[in-house]
Amino acid sequence: MKTLKIPEATIIRLSVYSRHLTDVDRKGIITTSSGDIAEGVGVSPAQVRKDLAYFGEFGTRGVGYNVKDLRQHILRILGLSVDWSVALVGAGHLGLALSSYKGFRERGFIITSIFDSDPDKIGTKIGDVEILPIDQIEEVTRQNQTQIGIIAVPSSVAQEIADKLIKAGVQAILNFAPVVLNVPPEIELRNVDLAVNLEVLTFNVGAQRF
Amino acid sequence: MKTLKIPEATIIRLSVYSRHLTDVDRKGIITTSSGDIAEGVGVSPAQVRKDLAYFGEFGTRGVGYNVKDLRQHILRILGLSVDWSVALVGAGHLGLALSSYKGFRERGFIITSIFDSDPDKIGTKIGDVEILPIDQIEEVTRQNQTQIGIIAVPSSVAQEIADKLIKAGVQAILNFAPVVLNVPPEIELRNVDLAVNLEVLTFNVGAQRF
DNA sequence: ATAGTTATGTTAATTATATCACTATTAACT
DNA sequence: AGTTAATAGTGATATAATTAACATAACTAT
Ligand SMILES: NC(=O)c1ccc[n+]([C@@H]2O[C@H](COP(=O)([O-])OP(=O)(O)OC[C@H]3O[C@@H](n4cnc5c(N)ncnc54)[C@H](O)[C@@H]3O)[C@@H](O)[C@H]2O)c1
Ligand SMILES: NC(=O)c1ccc[n+]([C@@H]2O[C@H](COP(=O)([O-])OP(=O)(O)OC[C@H]3O[C@@H](n4cnc5c(N)ncnc54)[C@H](O)[C@@H]3O)[C@@H](O)[C@H]2O)c1
Numbered sequence: 001m002k003t004l005k006i007p008e009a010t011i012i013r014l015s016v017y018s019r020h021l022t023d024v025d026r027k028g029i030i031t032t033s034s035g036d037i038a039e040g041v042g043v044s045p046a047q048v049r050k051d052l053a054y055f056g057e058f059g060t061r062g063v064g065y066n067v068k069d070l071r072q073h074i075l076r077i078l079g080l081s082v083d084w085s086v087a088l089v090g091a092g093h094l095g096l097a098l099s100s101y102k103g104f105r106e107r108g109f110i111i112t113s114i115f116d117s118d119p120d121k122i123g124t125k126i127g128d129v130e131i132l133p134i135d136q137i138e139e140v141t142r143q144n145q146t147q148i149g150i151i152a153v154p155s156s157v158a159q160e161i162a163d164k165l166i167k168a169g170v171q172a173i174l175n176f177a178p179v180v181l182n183v184p185p186e187i188e189l190r191n192v193d194l195a196v197n198l199e200v201l202t203f204n205v206g207a208q209r210f
Numbered sequence: 211m212k213t214l215k216i217p218e219a220t221i222i223r224l225s226v227y228s229r230h231l232t233d234v235d236r237k238g239i240i241t242t243s244s245g246d247i248a249e250g251v252g253v254s255p256a257q258v259r260k261d262l263a264y265f266g267e268f269g270t271r272g273v274g275y276n277v278k279d280l281r282q283h284i285l286r287i288l289g290l291s292v293d294w295s296v297a298l299v300g301a302g303h304l305g306l307a308l309s310s311y312k313g314f315r316e317r318g319f320i321i322t323s324i325f326d327s328d329p330d331k332i333g334t335k336i337g338d339v340e341i342l343p344i345d346q347i348e349e350v351t352r353q354n355q356t357q358i359g360i361i362a363v364p365s366s367v368a369q370e371i372a373d374k375l376i377k378a379g380v381q382a383i384l385n386f387a388p389v390v391l392n393v394p395p396e397i398e399l400r401n402v403d404l405a406v407n408l409e410v411l412t413f414n415v416g417a418q419r420f
Numbered sequence: 421a422t423a424g425t426t427a428t429g430t431t432a433a434t435t436a437t438a439t440c441a442c443t444a445t446t447a448a449c450t
Numbered sequence: 451a452g453t454t455a456a457t458a459g460t461g462a463t464a465t466a467a468t469t470a471a472c473a474t475a476a477c478t479a480t
Binding site for chain 3: 005007009010044046047050060061062063
């Protein structure tokens with residue numbers, strides 16, 4: 001229960017390491033090293049070891065890491081040893097892409113419900129999940145014990161949807177609307193802002209100006 | 211030509227500030243302050259001033275910042291005083307969402323070409339942009355003087371597409387495939403990894419374990 | 421004019437993160 | 451058994467980023 005502070009950058013890298021290890025494992029490789037991992041994902045070997053050291057000792061000196069073992073350890077650290085129930089709100093263009101994305105399920109994220117306000121969409125299905133009216137959000141996500149909500153609605157209603165998700169008991173929100181959401185501190189929130197990503201690129205392309 | 215190092219976090223925040231200022235401007239507000247901005251986007255006032263200080267003096271002591279002015283300054287800093295030509299590769303679920311997204315055009319990102327390898331998709335249109343065969347990528351993006359490529363193809367072909375984009379002369383790549391790409395140092399690369407975002411959330415939700 | 425108020429720009433302090441250099445451990449080989 | 455090569459783990463160091471503090475400039479009102 002000690003709360004030693006772990007950099008978010010470390011968590012992001014762990015996620016990347018684990019995916020890399022999945023690939024390495026698929027190739028049938030048994031043992032790897034901090035140097036191999038570093039090369040595979042583009043960081044320094046010391047960084048890899050430092051990141052892992054926050055959580056324990058997973059390797060053997062002089063030898064390296066067992067690929068399967070290390071992968072499992074990292075997945076456990078990230079909370080991916082169990083599945084997560086995810087509610088998707090907004091079945092528009094982005095919502096459709098997200099709900100059809102195989103990569104989530106592979107990592108243990110199961111979209112158990114989809115909500116929208118558009119009467120034309122309600123009742124139709126994406127894959128085998130029916131689009132439900134937004135006013136069922138609390139009932140359904142409680143029933144599914146949904147812990148994560150994804151917001152893929154227009155910015156103008158994103159805060160309102162966030163409030164509903166929190167009321168319904170989710171602990172974490174992934175927000176795609178380009179707007180700053182207010183949530184209580186116990187709710188984990190991450191924003192994915194695609195325009196911002198492009199703008200970092202354009203800044204860097206033009207960076208000789210400074 | 212002096213290359214004073216500017217934190218990437220600063221660039222990301224500037225992008226957020228500029229969007230916030232767009233909203234504030236729409237409300238007809240003339241003057242704002244570092245405190246207002248800070249509150250609006252959830253950072254500290256000192257952070258706002260520090261970020262701006264990398265690029266110049268945009269405010270008036272005792273008064274604050276002119277909203278329109280500051281917005282324009284930040285847009286110029288980010289390289290958004292001109293439009294950017296963007297090539298989208300991969301017209302699948304995600305590509306469709308991205309190409310129909312209004313938010314890009316609003317910020318000056320114009321998707322001028324879309325490429326795919328699927329014969330059923332080639333020749334069809336998204337909005338008013340025709341989907342072209344991938345082997346036209348070099349010719350077309352050169353002609354459009356496209357500077358940015360977006361990769362929305364399966365991971366297995368993402369590196370190959372990156373190579374093609376670079377050969378075609380793009381300077382920056384936004385990659386959605388969950389794979390580590392190798393590009394020469396002069397090419398700006400950013401990865402958007404949605405699973406990683408969810409995994410940071412699950413780590414934090416379960417963080418009492420450490 | 422001058423005092424008082426406000427909010428910037430900037431320097432200093434603090435905190436956080438990454439890198440480096442060293443130590444300890446293991447396996448393989450002679 | 452002893453030697454060498456390899457590589458994890460770790461404490462010290464360096465770098466980077468954030469926060470706090472403050473001196474300066476502009477505006478207001480008397
Ligand atoms: N499409 C993209 O590539 C993209 C990229 C970046 C960000 N975004 C952001 O993601 C969000 C969704 O984008 P999109 O392109 O899918 O938009 P969209 O208009 O295609 O879809 C929005 C969906 O939300 C539904 N909706 C509206 N109000 C609702 C409410 N109160 N409750 C429930 N559902 C409601 C609509 O019926 C619609 O189905 C937006 O905030 C957008 O800015 C989208
Ligand atoms: N859909 C999502 O929400 C989502 C989320 C996160 C990441 N991603 C990633 O984004 C990428 C695209 O995802 P998607 O869901 O749109 O997949 P998709 O299968 O729907 O679309 C992929 C498209 O790429 C095209 N393609 C395949 N090979 C090509 C080639 N060599 N040249 C040109 N085009 C080619 C296919 O014809 C298809 O149209 C994948 O790497 C995926 O992992 C998607």
